[in-house]
Amino acid sequence: MSWEVVIGLEVHVQINTKTKAFCGCSTEFGAEPNTQTCPVCLGMPGQLPVLNSEAVNKTVLTGLAINAQINLESKFDRKNYFYPDLPKGYQISQFAVPLVEHGYLDIPTAEGEKRIGITRIHMEEDAGKSLHEGLDGVSHIDLNRSGIPLMEIVSEPDMRSADEAVAYLKQLHQLVRFLDVSGADMEKGQFRCDANVSVRRRGEPLGTRAELKNLNSFRFIKQAIEYEANRQIELIEDGGTVVQETRLYDSVRGESRSMRSKEEAHDYRYFPEPDLPPLRLSQQQVDAIRDGMPELPGQLRQRFESEYGLSPYDADVLSQTRELAGWYEALVAAHPSDPKRCANWLANELLGRLKEAGRDIEDSPISARQLAGLLDRIEDGTISGKIAKDVLTDMMADGRDADAIIEAKGLKQVSDTGAIDAMIREVFEANPQQLEQYRAGREKLFGFFVGQVMKASKGQANPALVNQRLKALLDG
């Protein structure tokens, strides 16, 4: 009897607003502890929350992008628990009526596309951070993060393997970055995942689930889910039963341990937040947000294929991020004659070199206009593609334009028939034996002559012209 793993994911996505969810404090990452705080996010007596409408708009945009229902009236609730980095002793969240419900995301799997249901997206505020390490028995609290707006995106238990879970997360990660609703930098905690994992024998009802907390990289998520599924299967096969509990994954040891059981679970005593009236939106507001929706990755991919004739592979590569797609389109705009050449040079050359240096397209030392300048010189025959690669190396080193480098290094391609003919004659004179053999029928030697001529020209002869003239002079 084979086992089936059932996975549902809860993802906390930090919304990239300039200010916090309920006050005017900056959300900038990395400031000195407690410098981005005010009486509201410190939970001082008498202070009241005022909702950040930008955070609302970005949550609505995300909801629309997953084809969800936008609730024109949603409500905020208080989630009560004591923790030193939760200043008010409750978190403002949405419990009974979230802003977004009933959406989905289509993900690629080995068996083709699969639809993963998204139960809800609700808005809430982040807590601060407790610091224990290296403080000699005392704890410090940094409340810079307190009150930063989050979306909690809750999926249906629709995933059946760790790979599907990772595919879903990657799709979601790409989506929120495309929508520019989150930086989604996992190292900065802007995209955090909890996983609900259970196992069952195929065809049986759902098993008891364990909740895995704190999964902060795609790799750990896969490891943690696989570890947990195996743990549960072994437990059941050994005659035990899975208990409902929250488990913490330790990425260093590669195992999880129990944090708290169902009996120890918090009673959050949710109730309507009396400081915030219900959040009411008009259909017009929602429509306006929909009108501002950027092209999503799938749409871009299709358009790149149909409009520019790109291969599915190149279209996929270039639609990975909004920045990259934008870069590509800027390149095509500056070098409109050959979108495929643009795609090749961007995807294979520039990105390859940036990747080696561990950089993204946003960090490129040259602009799309500059790369287009290089491609123009290939197109008009000034330099060959081979030389162009060397020129690109120089461009990336010092940021100069292609023309300046070609000029300074004298790389201009020789396209003068007379000059090429002269070089060919010199090669013939230097290699009389090969010439005789060729004329006796060893046509393979054609390539040898091309190589010799190119060498004589120091690579600057126009290869097409060399071919053409060689043929004429050899056969003539």
Add this chain to the structure above:
Amino acid sequence: MTYATLSELRAQLDSGAQTACSLAEAYLERVQALNAELNAFVHIDADEVLEQAAASDTYRASHGPRPLEGLPIAIKDIFCTQDGPTQCCSNILKGYRAPYDAHVITRLKEAGAVLFGKTNMDEFAMGSSNETSAFGPCRNPWDTTRIPGGSSGGSACAVAAGMAPAALGTDTGGSIRQPAALCGITGLKPTYGRVSRRGIIAFASSLDQAGPMTRSVEDTALLASVMCGHDSADATSVADAPEVDWLGACAARDMKGLKIGRPREYFIDGMDAGVLQAVEEAIETCRELGAEVIDVSLPHTPAAVAAYYVIAPSEASANLSRYDGVRFGHRCEAPEDLLDMYTRTRDEGFGAEVKRRILTGSFALSSGYYDAYYLKAQKVRTLIRQDFLQAFAQVDVLLTPTSPVTAFHIGEKTDDPLTMYLADVFTIALNLAGLPGLSQPCGFADGLPVGLQWIAPAWQEDRILAAASAYEAATDWLSQTPATGGN
């Protein structure tokens, strides 16, 4: 002189008969003489008061007077003020200094008022007698063995005893109106959303509303005109609230043709006979002034106290979670661990009544009990709101006693919280409905003041002010003052 109304004091300041400094000195002297006995003020700094008064005199000389120029206003200890401590009369906030002024305080300052000390109150406004204060009980100036009412007991006492011409209070279930009634002064709870709650330490957020406590109806209108107004930093402060011509409404002093509803559920067995008699006489006076009195019913009134004592503690249980010893206020000595710090800090910092309400509220919100308590209470709240809407389809205002009893003795009800809660039976329903209500003096029972409560539809404070000022003009309760401390 210290029994003068704000309008009288304003005239004296305008004529030059008084300066802000001379007024401040007179009231400080009065506080000096009486506070040891009455305990109305828990903090007052004479230097700070005189400094503000001097600044006001300077301002007047160069710019002319603002609406409250030079007038001393006592502040309930629940309002955050940048100067002086803000302690909500709780040990957990002992020594706490707020980093900012409440919105209402800013408005008062901008209107030229002199902030005149912090007044006593029930701890976190939880009480009806001012006996739960961490600074000890405040006393009723009409009989110092009795309570002044609560929770704004110190504010009511200060105004009644002439220690301040006016004060700020807050009202969650009657905390302005009930002490006003028991001390023989006037107090208004405006429509929920009319006054910003920012900087007012929260008790029950969906019910709390600040308001004026003064001698006369006109003074209430004057102070309300400064306090009320939209605040974009309070999401429950209503941006497009209908405007009220506060002082204009008082000037009419007319209730001819006014339809007054007399809700039968507010005239019940167990009320003090003296209270009933005083209120009936007041109703008769209104008839004589040309009002039509109509019997109406608010059938869900008997459930109001129960609903209130679920909703208010539920909200309070969350509002008071921030007093955890982590960032401000009291923290226990040498905690062993986090749980020990939380439990001892809160055990030491909160008084018995506050603990009782935190526990009640936490219980009502617990999983498994939420539907039976919190949700049911919210349904009752909706029914109570509908009661009022139906009544106001027939009448313009409602008229009731403010409290079923006059001031009781200190210690009389402290062992019996339920009886204490029932003292709020006539004031609570309109908080649940968000409606405005005003209490004004309407006579005495056995030498103790009786209060008359006016209730209007939301945003119709002007109806109350017109009627209450007409009643005030037709009677001489305003001129009555307690014997405490002489005149």
